[in-house]
Amino acid sequence: MNQRPDRYPLSMRLLHWMRAALIIPLITLGWAMTSLPDSFVAKSEWAYPVHKEFGVLAFLIGAIALFVRRRSAVPPHSDGLARWETTLSTIVQHVMLALAIVVPLMGYAMSSSFTQSDGVPFFGLELPELLPKNDRAFAVFAWTHKTLAYTLLALVALHVLGVLKHRFLDRGRNTDVLPRMI
Known part of the structure; x- marks a missing residue:
């Protein structure tokens, strides 16, 4: 008999x-670096490459x-979760996973299309910029990258609040989801 686990597999938990x-430090750094004046040297020499x-x-x-x-x-x-909670949880999890892929892709597209780009570094490598230089496209990618990053942040907050609600407020019900991911 093939039973479903009560915890996520180790590989999924680690990922x-x-x-x-x-994600949290990337969004924080993104917000901080875009708030800095362009004259701040560390912005272009450290923050953007990192x-x-x-x-x-x-x-x-x-x-x-x-x-x-x-x-x-x-x-x-x-078993203790209401149907709306399982539906919301499933949607949030899937959208967060999709955004964890799409947000960086929009960042890459943004950097690749920017006419003054210094490239896309990756720990000693320089990734190819596959898109043509176009500042109008850059503006669209920049807006999309920022909007989706903040959407991801909001979903992460909702995700964490849901975990905390189920752990601390739903006592007496079988709703504590945290042990599944630890």
Whole structure:
């Protein structure tokens, strides 16, 4: 008899926490660096290259996570959750995973299309810029990257609040979802 696990597989748990460890600092750095004046030298010499490198890493980990999720048995939703909670949870999880891939792609497209781009570094490598230089396209990619990054941040906050609600406010019900991911 093939039973579904009560926890996510180790590979999915590790990828989950790696994405979390990347996404929150990336959004924070993105917000901070765009708030700095262009005259601040560390903005172009440190912040943007680091943001790009770890953004590419976030993309790779997100793509691997999607691949692993498609091939792994995931635990069923807790019995104590209301139908709307399981539906919302499923939607939020899928959209966060998609955004973990799309947001870095928009960042790459933004950098690749920018006429004054310094390239897309990746820990000692220089990734090819595949898009033609076009500042109008850059503006669209920049808006999309920023909007989707903040959407991802809002979904992460909703995700964390949901976990905390189920852990601390739903006592007496079988709703604690945190042990599934630890």
